[in-house]
Amino acid sequence: MRVTEPQLRAVLLAQAIERIDTGRTLVSQTEWDDATRSAVAAARQRGVQRVGAGDVLLERAHTIAARAIGRDTTVAALRGSGAHWRWLARGLPLVALLMGLAVDRIANAHRVDLLSPPLLIVLAWNLCVYLLIALRAWRTPRAHPQSGPGAWLQGLHFFSRPGRGRGLAARIAADFHARWLAHAADVLAQRAARVLHLCAAAWAAGIALSLLLRGLVVRYQFGWESTFLDATQVHAIVSVLFWPLAVLFGAAPFTLPEIAATQNFAGEGAAGNRWVWMYVGLLALAVVLPRLALASWARSREARWQGHIDPDDAAFDALRAGLPGDLVIGLHGPQAEVLQGAGVLTPQGDHLQFGDVRQPVDAVLAWTSDAPPPGWQAAPQLALRWEDFGASWVLEPTLFDRLATALPAHGPALARLRAAWVDRSEQRFGQSLQALAQHLRACALLGPGDAAVRYAEQVQTLDATLRALHGQLPGPTLREPLPLRAPAPMTAPRRADKTALALGTSAGAAAGAAAGAKAGALIDIGTGGLTLGAGTALGALLGGATAWVLRSAQKKGEGDELLRHAAEAACTHYLVIAHHQRVPLGDADALAARWRAEVTGTVAAHGDALVAALKMEGPGDSAVQALLRTMLLGILQRSFAAEGNGAATAPQG
DSSP, X not given: OEEOHHHHHHHHHHHHHHHHOTTOSSSOHHHHHHHHHHHHHHHHHTTOSSOOHHHHHHHHHHHHHHHHHTTOHHHHHHHSOOSHHHHHHHHHHHHHHHHHHHHGGGSOTTEEETTXXXXXXHHHHHHHHHHHHHHHHHSOOOSSTTOSTTGGGGGGGGGGOOOTTSOHHHHHHHHHHHHHXXXXXXXXXXXXXXXXXXXXXXXXXXXXXXXXXXXXXXXXXXEBOOXXXXXXXXXXXXXXXXXXXXXXXXXXXXOHHHHHHTBTTOSOOTTHHHHHHHHHHHHIIIIIHHHHHHHHHHHHHHHHOOEEOOTTSGGGHHHHHHSOOEEEEEEESTTXXXXXXXXXXXXXXXXXXXXXXXXXXXXXXXXXXXOOOGGGTTXXXXXXXXXXXXXXXXXXXXXXXXXHHHOGGGHHHHXXXXXXXXXHHHHHHHHHHHHHHHHHHHHHTOOSSSHHHHHHHHHHHHHHHHHHHTTOOXXXXXXXXXXXXXXXXXXXXXXXXXXXXXXXXXXXXXXHHHHHHHHHHHHIIIIIIIIIOSOSHHHHHHHHHHHHHHHHTTSSSOHHHHHHHHHHHHHHHHHHHHTTTTSOGXXXXXXXXXXXXXXXXXXXXXXXXXHHHHTOSSSOOHHHHHHHHHHHHHHHHHHHHTTTOTTOOOOOO
């Protein structure tokens, strides 16, 4: 990901603040979260469907940097490139110019040497620099992104490590500078090269200017002297030295007689003026102009430079962990319609949905041996049996655990989605407990006479409430005549008092018994025929239990027993509704028998406490709900943990 220098500085500053300010004193955690959410919202407004770190890190960094620089001047200075580079770009060339002016002051002020050591040193040094630049440009670049003229700048990391004993702003600044040197070595190298080229040009210009200014008040004596060279050798050297001027500008070179006449400064120095101008021209041609061109080239590269940020780098792990996940899971199995449309959304913006074959998916949940659709075959396959996660809501967190293993990059989002899913299930369970407690409270107030009719109405109300909580269509009502169908006879286990519960007979001639039969038929038809889709086993269980309670309501002096049987019917009712379409056809009979035994045994164990709680004065149902929670969670855990799945851990209330 390519970024400009201001963008890179903002990102690195945000990283430094995040790493050093662990206590969130400069920028609070709430502000960090707000910045992330704002950046995510902006990305989605731009049309980004699945927001990644690269979509939000720039805007998030700018927001954090803006808040930080308004609170600390030291941190604020890190946002801009700083004035020091501007001062260096102006001050160092000026110093080099002054040094060039002073170079020839060291020698004899009245003599100009044809073989001037300052001239030869300046020319030799600059020619070596040009050669090195040409070799670096010609050589194949290294694979390392930070190799280049500024790689040596990374050595400054040692001097920029965060100090433990310094203040927060100082430690943030040190961490930022270390990051900046690591990411911006290339642009820093171009910036340094620009300044050095300007200094070299200014130095050569200072030397030339010194000659010209001194010539205004001094008569130069031109010549040369050497212990080892003769006039012929010096003439060859001078011819090569001033060859560019002769070729480009037609300057007349020094002849051999002229050079021989000035040996040991024997001449009158009439050629001093000519030599000075050739000296100045050579400095301009060989040093000043090339260095200015190289400085301009470095400046253009500096202006075009862009930094590189890898959104997948470990430095952005915290950012990725806080980003909302948008996951689509494909369902491949006979009960796919049960979860279709049962997505979940977290407060942080995470979204999980179950897609169909027309959508690309992140993973496929398959509980069949059939091959998934062609468009899903490239996605990770989760071989998870329906009985291990879909048979009951207490098993559903297993799905998220498997997804976290298959999609590790989405681990934080899946953890939040799992928590939201469990919280939603727990809320629905709590609301169901409230409806059950209110129902049983109403049953405790039933009196003789029309008890059966009133109970039938209460059952219908409970049925509608539970269906609404679990997203089901309401069942038929008692306002219209229903065809009476007696539930299949079932013999309940004996209670602790050895009294047999004869379930399933809805016959009776009395009006109350007839109403009870209608209610039992309503539940049977509504749950067995419309809800489970797995035969009438569970529906018959519920219808039979309800019919038995209605029959018991005709008797007097059995209030406590009636409440126990009403609790059995209510718990059975919840179990059936809560597992709408979840029970496979082949498992319905076995589960019905298990629930019949579990509900009867559980109510027998908690019946006295439940009856006592129902008879307590006051409107509060907390005690009743607590008992119902314990009873139903125990039934669910025992029923589904018996499938050989260790994941049947219900949420704790």
